[in-house]
Amino acid sequence: TVSYTLNAATQFTGITLATTNENGDLVTISNGGNAQLVKQVCNLTTGTCNLVTGTGFSTTNTGSPGDILQYRLSFQPTGADNVDTLDIFDATPAFSGLKAGSAVIVQPPVGMTCTTLVPSGGGAEGYRGNLQWQCGSGQMAPGEVGVVAFQVLIDQ
8 A cells, every 4th residue: 555645835826825735645556566656637728638648747737716627647567566456546636626527547457447436427516525446357467557537627
């Protein structure tokens, strides 16, 4: 199990208000090798984002109220062993709500089945809370890549 925390400092233009938000991510791997998880973001309102290739994505981005942010989480084995079970946990960022049906599996690894567990059906418009994907029922071989994603609308 790998757990990491991302802190985002927000400074608003034209006012003195600033805020820091924290988002914790957890990756669980069992009965197999190691995996690497990369979380990236792209502002769909101001840029072009390719979920499969990662073009347009970075580890940092900016957004304004009303902008739609696309998050991309890619994962792959880092060693010579297969991975046979992988759970990915995330959450919608503060001051945002999920775009309807956007918590999806973009690219399951060859040889493995993935499912969006939370929220069911990819999520309702405005959903706020936990996200979870589970990959199992097969094995992800070294060199294979999987991608899951979600979109949020920054609050007005």
